[in-house]
Amino acid sequence: MRISNVTALFVSLLLSVCNPARASGAERKIYVITDLEGISGVFSFAQTRETETPLARQAREYFMGDVAAVVRGLRDGGATEVVVLDGHGNQAIIPHLMEPGAKYITGLPRPQTFPGLDKTCAGLVLLGYHAMMGTPDGVLHHTQSSKSENRYWYNGVESGELAQCAAVAAHFGVPPILVTGDEATCREAERFLGGACVKVAVKKGLSRESAMLYPFEETRRALYAGAVKAMAAIPDCKPYQIATPIKAKKQFLTFEGSAPPKVVTKEGLIESVERLLEF
Numbered sequence: 001m002r003i004s005n006v007t008a009l010f011v012s013l014l015l016s017v018c019n020p021a022r023a024s025g026a027e028r029k030i031y032v033i034t035d036l037e038g039i040s041g042v043f044s045f046a047q048t049r050e051t052e053t054p055l056a057r058q059a060r061e062y063f064m065g066d067v068a069a070v071v072r073g074l075r076d077g078g079a080t081e082v083v084v085l086d087g088h089g090n091q092a093i094i095p096h097l098m099e100p101g102a103k104y105i106t107g108l109p110r111p112q113t114f115p116g117l118d119k120t121c122a123g124l125v126l127l128g129y130h131a132m133m134g135t136p137d138g139v140l141h142h143t144q145s146s147k148s149e150n151r152y153w154y155n156g157v158e159s160g161e162l163a164q165c166a167a168v169a170a171h172f173g174v175p176p177i178l179v180t181g182d183e184a185t186c187r188e189a190e191r192f193l194g195g196a197c198v199k200v201a202v203k204k205g206l207s208r209e210s211a212m213l214y215p216f217e218e219t220r221r222a223l224y225a226g227a228v229k230a231m232a233a234i235p236d237c238k239p240y241q242i243a244t245p246i247k248a249k250k251q252f253l254t255f256e257g258s259a260p261p262k263v264v265t266k267e268g269l270i271e272s273v274e275r276l277l278e279f
Contacts (some may be wrong), residue, residue, distance in 0.1 A: 034067060061097065086104070137183070145252070249265065252264055
């Protein structure tokens with residue numbers, strides 16, 4: 001009995017040293033917004049635009065592997081709650097492959113764009129993201145729609161989905177702590193979200209649908225380590241704020257029959273960052 005008690009005390013002390021949040025009793029809820037284009041092994045729109053093809057089903061299995069590695073890293077790094085939002089347009093979560101230790105939001109439509117994202121969250125993770133439309137070495141680069149090839153400017157700064165989601169999270173005071181995707185995505189994250197936010201590259205883009213892929217064993221190990229590191233980086237990470245009212249511009253393609261697509265420009269003011277994605 002005495003040996004068991006000593007062992008239990010040792011384990012408790014070890015966990016306290018390795019996991020300060022657990023030792024202090026601090027609540028650390030992490031909100032994870034996912035996408036599919038920046039996942040390990042994904043490099044073709046054939047993997048992301050469909051849902052029931054063999055390539056699409058396989059890509060979603062790759063997705064669940066990346067998510068699992070990040071969830072494990074966040075929990076081992078001190079997260080007391082993890083919420084994973086399925087952010088890909090036609091949804092990517094496979095329920096029977098869900099990693100324990102997180103809650104998963106999937107299915108459309110939703111009552112809010114990001115259900116559960118609020119001021120109680122200690123950090124934001126952008127998992128499986130891609131670079132903004134027009135990034136030459138960004139694998140599957142686009143912003144919101146790869147077909148109409150949308151582009152967005154806020155107060156004169158062209159911005160992609162990384163900046164959009166981080167800006168909405170900033171409304172609640174939530175800082176981005178981890179970004180995963182290709183090297184171009186990590187470069188974009190460095191520019192918009194700063195050096196404290198941890199970045200993990202799972203591939204290197206060569207063109208829009210060509211990439212140098214890294215073995216899953218290596219990327220999942222890097223994702224896990226990045227998530228653990230991101231938890232420790234929370235005190236140094238800052239919310240990404242856009243001054244309001246936001247002077248916004250959007251360009252996109254319209255299609256009419258067999259005629260060449262036309263570029264349409266829309267401009268206006270966005271009064272609240274909460275409405276950013278409605279423009």
